[in-house]
Amino acid sequence: MENSNQQSDDEIPTDMNGRKPQKLRRYDSLDLESAKVNGQSGHGLQQGGSWAVILQLAFQCIGVVYGDIGTSPLYVYASTFPDGIRHRDDIVGVLSLIYYTLTLLPLVKYVFIVLRANDNGNGGTFALYSLLCRHAKVGLIPSQQVEDKQVSNYQLELPSGRLGWSTKVKSALEGSKTIKFILLFFTMLATSLVIGDGILTPCISVLSAVGGIKAATPAMTEERVVWISVGILICLFSFQRFGTDKVGYSFAPIICVWFFINAGIGLFNFIQYDPTVVKAINPWEIVEYFKRNGKDAWVSLGGIVLCITGTEALFADLGHFTVRSIQISTCAITYPALILAYSGQASFLRHHPGDVGNTFFKAIPGPIYWPVFAVAVMAAIIASQAMISGTFSILQQSLSLGCFPRVKVVHTSAKYEGQVYIPEVNFILMVACVCVTLGFKTTEKIGNAYGIAVVFAETITSSFMVLVMIIIWKRSILTVMAYVVFIMSVEVTYLSSVLYKFPHGGYLPIAFASVSMTLMFIWNYVYRKKYYYEMDHKVSPDQLREIAARSNLCRIPGLAIFYSELVHGIPPIFEHYAASIPALHSVLVFVSFKSLPISKIPLEERFLFRRVQSGEPRVFRCIVRYGYTDIRTDEAPFEKILVERLKVFIREECWLKSLQNQNQNQNQQRQQNNTNHDQLMENDGTEEYSKEGIGIKEEETISLNDDDEVEEEEEIEQLDKAARAGVIHLMGENEVVAAKGSSIGKKMLINYGYSFLKKNLRQQDKVLDVPRKRLLKVGMTYEL
Structure with a gap:
């Protein structure tokens, strides 16, 4: 809606009943949706913090971040040599590949490059996409506006000598609608691959750990191992509703013990069997490996790449920790332990090549076999837990940006906001995990599918990182090319290998991703269409005054909260409501x-109000803003917070009005005494003018005149009276259909695809926790 009296959000001092003046913010127009957010810039420790706190976080993140990559020694060699070892030197070649893969991707790429591309302390694909949307107009989310850049959490572009190179790429992105769709597509694809990862990680981790029983007890058949694994998986998903906060940081000691066990056993086997495998440090061993095996060496990359499973968690779980803490834990514990573990297994295989199918458990010294087996099972469960929780978190982000169908998000921790639980998704993940475990039965077959999800997601992250380097960091062409050559080319090579295994199980994550992508595309497509429909048919101020002036419209006491997705005006469903039920609340x-x-957006900056109409009825618009990691449920009832924030808005509006009147009177007086202007300023000295318009010295006291004070008290009294009379929640129940003359594809997508999702998923009132006894739904059909 238009605002003829638009004001900037200047800060003004106030004097509440003679008290010391305070700074107030004035939100005069909801076309300026994104006023400044104060004091929040992500994780408080991202920019520093004491070493004691950083070291504590470094220890805690071991239990949350590294469970997946830490359990990869259970199955890497078995997946790399599914048909056995043909040449003893192949072990050294594979170990060399593992060395440099672990060094280039988890260590160099993620720990020292990608972690720096965090979004105010938060990581993941949506964080990178959000950064790009803020620094270039590449987003398709309909509520984005130019004024969003005023939010302090937006990172400002810094002066740079390479602006020309960056600006050209940025202009090319902003000028192509196709590229905007491609960016959103790959963001959704990465999310879908994470869902697939959340299915495959529990399967391969638990199945690998439980498979250790076969190495000690020949009577334990493969069928029994599978059913034991299924039982553990069902228990794991059944306990998700209690939240990871209950046992969250108790994971760290277990994973630490797991890493020390891996390092210790690896060092023992390295010394005991064949220390000469250390020659794998020489990258020429990789060349020799490819010379001996040719195409088979390229195919084996699909198994070697499993050594970096869970690497995305380094970035995705950043919001709970800090860059420095993850860097310390990786360099001090995770990376050395994995290098020792794989080196020890290679030394063992040089003397026992026939045990490659169960390398980890065969290489355990006899006296400590069962303790290690117990820790392995616990580590596998922890790895699964971390990936499942990560799936919930990333789906919450996609849900908040209108890219996923409505589901109920349960926040399981009052301390850690990122810990969420989604019942519907949890059940689907559990059923999928059980089916995959029963269908594939072995880690080798699951590994064929697992690799595609891992490498594809990492390649998408690298693609986004290239854009971040160009548009946001403004790096030189040589720097970007170095990243592409040394990092991205390695990932593309691994991706080509895992795609080769598509017929042998690699189709599974692609199938999962296709289903998820279809759901996300349908929902996001109709979401945007609905929004633009409401924009085109919104109620204008003149129409609102006409509706309020109708003679047949009766006024009833009470407060009505009308929910809408439209942030630019009053939705068309309101006119339909007024015509069907000729009654308006006060x-x-x-x-x-x-x-x-x-x-994140601080609570004190979350509510933005604007007065649409004064008098009876009093009409206001309110935008409730959230970041993609914010919680949508507050400790106090939503309606109570809304009323309190509305009172603050009314007080600020009255004080601003009084201030404007006082300044207007002072300006008129100055114009009348223009000849004595300099003398007046010197003697008075109680007023300053800023470039924005209004400024007042902090020691000056401003008081409301009697009329303004009476008006403020009356309006707040009317608001309290309306709230006491009863609060009713009005919600539009929109039916959407394809417009006449639409294509068959559009009709299928809207009339059948979207309608099916809407009927079988959570309704909006359940997602928002609206009290059903005070809920009134108003139906209307949109022709899109």
Whole structure:
């Protein structure tokens, strides 16, 4: 809606009943959706912190971040040599590949490069996409506006000598609608691959760990191992509703013990069997390996790449920790332990090549076999838990940006906001895990599928990182090319190998991703279409005054909260409501929930109000803004917080009005005494003018005149009276159909695909926890 009296959010001092003046913010127009957010810039420790705190976080993140990559020694060699070892030197060649893969991808790429591309302390694909949307107009989310850049959490572009190179690429992206769709597509694809990862990680981790029983007890058949694994998986998913906070940081000691066991056993086997495998440090061993095996060496890359499973967790789980803490834990514990573990297994295989199918458990010294087996099972469960929780978190982010169908998000921890539980998704993941375990039965077959999900997601991250380097970091062409040559080319090579295994199980994550992508595309497509429909048919101020002036419209006491997705005006369904039910409450507030492409927005800056109409009924618009990691449920009832924030808005509005009147009177007086202007300023000295317009010295006291004070008290009293009379929640129940003359594809997508999702998923009132006894739904059909 237009605002003829638009104001900037200047800060003004106030004097509440003679008290010391305070700074107030004035939000005069909801076309300026994104006013400044104060004091929040991500994780408080991202920019520093004491070493004691950093070291504590470094220890804690071991239990959350590294479970997946830490359990990869259970199955890497078995997946690399599914048909056995043909040449003893192949072991050294594979070990050399493992050395440099672990060094280039987890260590160099993620720990020292990608972690720096965090979004105010948060990581993951959506963090990179949000950064790009903020620095270039490449987003397709309809509620984004130019004024969003005023939010302090938006990172400002710094002066650079390479602006020309960056600006050209940025202009090319902003000028191509196709590229915008491609960016959103790959963001959704990465999310879908993470869902596939959340299915395959529990399967391969638990199955590998439980498979250790076969190495000690010949009577344990493969069928029994599979059913034991299924039982563990069902228990694992059944306990998800309690949240990882209950046992979260108790994971760290177990994973630490697991890493020390791996390092210790690896060092023992390295000394005991064949220390000469250390020659794998020489990269020429990789060349020799490819010379001996040719195409088979390239195919084996699909098994070697499993040594970096879970690497995305380094970035995705950044929001709970800090860059420095993850760097310390990786360099001090994770990386050395994995290098020793794989080196020890290679030394063992040089003397026992026939045991490659169960390398980890065969290489354990006899006296400590069962303790290590117990720790291995616990580590596998922890790895699965971390990946499942990560799946919930990334789906919450996609849900907040309108890229996923409505599901109920349960926040399981009051301390850690990122710990969420989604019942519907948890059940689907459990069923999928059980089916995959029963269908594939062996880690070798699951490994064929697992590799595609891992490498594809990492390649997408690298693609986004190239854009971040160019548009945001403004690096030189040589720097970007070095990243592409030394990092991205390695990932593309691994991706080509895992895609070769598509017929042998690699189709599974692609199938999972295709289903997820279809759901996300349908929902996001109709979401945007609905929004633009409401934009084109919104109720204008003149129409609102006409509706309020109708003679047949009766006024009833109470406060009505009308929910809408439209953030630019009053939705068309309101006119339909007024025509069907000719009654308006004394106070009416149009509430819209808006997700900004930033991670967090402080509670005190979350509610933005604007007065649409004064008098009876009093009509307000309210935008409730959230970041993509913010919680949508507050400790106090939503309606109570809304009323309190509305009172603050009314007080600020009255004080601003009084301030404007006082300044207007002072300006008129100055114009009348223009000849004595300099003398007046010197003697008075109680007023300053800023470039924005209004400024007042902090020691000056401003008081409301009697009329303004009476007006403020009356309006707040009317608001309290309306709230006491009863609060009713009005929600539009929109039916969407394809417009006449639409293509068959569009009709299928909207009339059948979207309608099916809407009927079988959570309704909006359940997602928002609206009290059902005070909920009134108003139906209307949109022709899109």
